[in-house]
Amino acid sequence: MTERNNSMDVYEELRQILDAHPTGAPKSEYFDEILKISFTPEEAQIATKMSFSPRGVGHLSEATGIDAGELEEKLEAMCNKMVIFSTDREDGKLYGLLPTIPGLFEFPFMKGGGTPKLDKLGELWEKYHRDAMGAAFGGSDTPLMRVLAVEKSFGAKNKAHPYEEVAHFIEQAEVIALTDCACRVSLGNCDRPRDVCLIFDNPAKFLIDRGYARSIGKEEAMDALDRAEKAGLVHTSNNSSDKANLICNCCPCCCTILRGRTQLDLPNAFATSSFIAKVDADECSGCGTCADERCPMGAVEIVEEIAVVDEKRCIGCGLCVTGCPSSAIYLEDREPSHPVCGSVKEMGMKILMEKGKLEEFIKISKR
Numbered sequence: 621m622t623e624r625n626n627s628m629d630v631y632e633e634l635r636q637i638l639d640a641h642p643t644g645a646p647k648s649e650y651f652d653e654i655l656k657i658s659f660t661p662e663e664a665q666i667a668t669k670m671s672f673s674p675r676g677v678g679h680l681s682e683a684t685g686i687d688a689g690e691l692e693e694k695l696e697a698m699c700n701k702m703v704i705f706s707t708d709r710e711d712g713k714l715y716g717l718l719p720t721i722p723g724l725f726e727f728p729f730m731k732g733g734g735t736p737k738l739d740k741l742g743e744l745w746e747k748y749h750r751d752a753m754g755a756a757f758g759g760s761d762t763p764l765m766r767v768l769a770v771e772k773s774f775g776a777k778n779k780a781h782p783y784e785e786v787a788h789f790i791e792q793a794e795v796i797a798l799t800d801c802a803c804r805v806s807l808g809n810c811d812r813p814r815d816v817c818l819i820f821d822n823p824a825k826f827l828i829d830r831g832y833a834r835s836i837g838k839e840e841a842m843d844a845l846d847r848a849e850k851a852g853l854v855h856t857s858n859n860s861s862d863k864a865n866l867i868c869n870c871c872p873c874c875c876t877i878l879r880g881r882t883q884l885d886l887p888n889a890f891a892t893s894s895f896i897a898k899v900d901a902d903e904c905s906g907c908g909t910c911a912d913e914r915c916p917m918g919a920v921e922i923v924e925e926i927a928v929v930d931e932k933r934c935i936g937c938g939l940c941v942t943g944c945p946s947s948a949i950y951l952e953d954r955e956p957s958h959p960v961c962g963s964v965k966e967m968g969m970k971i972l973m974e975k976g977k978l979e980e981f982i983k984i985s986k987r
Contacts, residue, residue, distance in 0.1 A: 630661055630664045630665045630668060631652060631655045631656060631659070631661075631664055632652075633664075633668045634655060634659070634664045634667050634668050635647065635651060635652075635655060637667075637668060637717070637984055638717070638719065638720055638724075639977075640977050640980040640981045640983075640984050641672060641717075641719040641720070641981065642719075642760075642764065642967075642968045642971040642972055642975070642977075642981075643719045643720050643721045643756070643757055643764065644720065644753070644756035644757065644759075644975070645719075645720045645753075645756070646752040646753060646755075646756045647752070648748055648751050648752040648753070650744045650745075650747045650748040650751055650752075651744075651748050651752070651753070653744050654724075654741060654744050654745065654748065657737065657740065657741060657744075658701070658703050658724065658728075658741070659698075659703055662694070663694070663698055663703065665684075666680075666684055666686070666691070666694060666695070666698070667698075667703070667704065667717060669683040669684045669987070670683075670704065670715065670716060670717050670987070671716060671717060671984055671985055671986075671987040672716055672717050672719070672981075672984065672985055673716060673985045673987075674705070674706070674707050674714030674715055674716035675714055675715065675716065675987070676711070676712055676713070676714055676715075677691060677692045677695065677712070677713070677715070680695070680715065683987065695715045698715075699715070699826075699830060700830060701728070702718070702724075702727035702728045702730075702830070702832065703718065703724065704716065704717060704718055705717075705718050705723070705823070705826050706826060707822050707825075707826065708825075720753065720757075721753070721757055721876060722823075722865075722866060725745050725802060725806075725876075726802035726803075727802070727827065727832060728741065728802075729741075729742070729800065729802035729805040729806050730799040730800050730802055730805075730817070730827065730832040730833060731800070731831070731832050732800055732805055732814075733805045733806060733808075738806070741806070742805075742806035742807065745806060746806070746807060749876060749879070750883075750884075754876065754879065754880055754883075754884045754886070754889075755884065755886065757876065757880065757889075758877075758880035758884070758886040758888055758889030758890065759886065759888065760888060760971045760974045760975055761888060761958075761974050762859070762888075762958065762961065762967060762970045762971050762974060763859050763888050763889065763890045763891045763958050764858065764859055764890075764967070764971065765856050765857065765858060765859055765868075765877050765889075765890040765891070766856065766857065766858075766859040766890055766891035766892070766893070766956070766958070766960065767854060767855065767856055767890060767891065767892055767893045767935045767936060767937050768785075768786050768855040768856065768857055768867070768893060769855070769893040769894075769895050769936055769937060769938040769951060770849045770855065770937065770938035770939060770941070770942055771785060771786060771787060773895075773938025773939075773941035773942050773950075773951050786845055786855055786857075786867060787842065789820070789857065789863070789864035789867065790818075790838050790841045790842060791838065792820075792863060792864070793820040793821060793824075793838075793841075793864075794820075794821055795820065795821050795822075795824040795825050795828070795835065796818060796819075796820060796824060796835070796836050796837070796838065796841050797818070797819040797820075797823075797824035797825075797827050797828050797833035797834065797835060797836070798815060798816075798817070798818060798833060798834055798836045798840065798841070798844055799815070799817045799819065799827060799832060799833035799834070800814040800815055800817060801813075801814050801815075801816060801817045801868070801869065801870075801874075801875070802817070803870070803871075803874040803875040803876055804871065804874045804875070806874075807873075807874040808874070809871075809873040809874045810871050810873050810874060812851045812852070812853060812871050813847055813848065813851050813853070813869075815844070816844045816845075816847055816848040816851075816853065816869040817866070817867075817868060817869065818841055818844060818845075818866060818867040818868075818869075819833060819865070819866050820863070820864055820865060820866065821863075821865075823865060823866070844869075845867070845869070848869035849939070849942060852871075852913065852914055852916065852939055852943070853869035853870060853871055854869065854870045854871075854872075854878060854916055854935070854937045854939065855867055855868075855869060855870075855937070856868045856869075856870050856877050856878075856890060858964060858967065859890075859891050859958070859960060859961055859967055860960065860961045860962065860963050860964045860966065860967045861960050861961070861962055861963075862962065862963040862964060863964065865964065870916075871916065872916040872917065877889065877890050878890070878916060878917075881917065881935075882916070882917065882918075888958065890935075891956050891957050891958035891959075891960065892934070892935045892936045892956050892957040892958075893935065893936035893937065893938075893956060894936065894953060894954060894955070894956045895936035895938065895951040895952065895953060895954060896929070896931055896934050896936050896951065896952055896954045897919075897920070897929045897934050897936070897938075897940050897941065897949055897950075897951060897952075898929065898949065898950055898951070898952045899926065899927045899928065899929060899948055899949050900948045900949070900950065901926050901948075903946050903947060903948035904925075904926050904927050904946065904948040904949075905925075905945070905946045905948070906922055906925030906926055906927070907945060907946070908922050908927075909943050909944060909945060910927050910940040910943060910944055910949060911927065913943060914939045914940045914942075914943035914944075915939065915940050916935075916937065916939065917933045917934065917935055918933065919931075919933035919934040919935070920940060927940075927948065927949065929949075936951065936954070936956075938951055
């Protein structure tokens with residue numbers, strides 16, 4: 621592989637490739653530092669020859685000019701650092717690029733933080749989130765993520781579709797991984813549970829194989845969701861109805877998804893669920909549990925000893941329902957704030973078209 625005179629050139633080239641993904645990688649001095657910490661110049665140069673679609677060692681050897689045996693060792697080392705991913709196929713192992721989110725940000729923190737390198741990366745990702753990444757991640761008309769209502773909050777009258785039920789996604793999954801929430805590990809702004817992040821199928825297998833997550837069954841996955849609900853965490857997943865790649869359990873003070881609204885005030889940061897909270901005034905005791913402890917968006921206030929819901933701020937998570945000691949709050953059906961895409965692929969294509977990046981993404985994917 622030809623050496624470059626200026627190592628910064630290769631990092632900018634890599635950034636531009638990563639920016640072609642639907643999640644984006646906008647230019648920022650903070651992301652420059654993140655890339656330099658995460659990739660050696662040689663690793664960055666290898667990554668510039670890779671695609672978001674995984675490829676075999678032989679293909680990548682031709683693209684990079686590195687002997688296949690030597691290249692495989694380098695690719696394995698990069699996987700172990702969580703800067704690229706691998707997947708097993710019948711014809712061998714394939715390697716591909718990780719997007720910024722979920723991927724380059726989250727995966728390295730899933731073993732837990734506490735090292736100087738991870739502490740530094742945590743600081744840089746937070747600065748990058750505020751400087752550029754948050755707006756890029758939540759800036760398209762079509763959100764990448766959506767809220768899933770807590771299933772215990774569903775009433776008999778609620779018309780819950782399968783893609784709105786977390787249990788449905790868990791039943792669909794062939795492989796389930798449980799790992800730490802990278803947002804709470806990297807920021808540490810609250811003491812809510814960390815080990816409640818659920819990843820499914822191929823990404824789950826990759827994280828399990830590399831020791832960044834552990835394999836669990838469906839019953840333990842549901843237990844993790846119950847723990848998250850009791851702690852006041854919001855279930856979120858990818859904004860498509862075909863399958864879930866992950867279920868995040870988010871707090872408003874640490875998590876990238878919710879902070880798109882709570883801190884950056886981005887209207888398209890995520891899609892709401894198909895429900896909205898309502899209050900039965902005759903049953904409400906005015907205790908304030910919903911407003912003070914359960915609502916992550918500040919959408920509930922007590923007015924003359926009765927809970928009142930701000931419907932524009934309500935995201936339909938159902939946490940106020942399950943936390944109400946007098947059962948005065950319930951969910952009512954409504955249209956979500958944004959349409960749910962039919963598939964992950966459809967969602968990605970829509971976002972790429974909205975951002976004007978579809979042609980570049982296809983070009984990179986065909987490598």
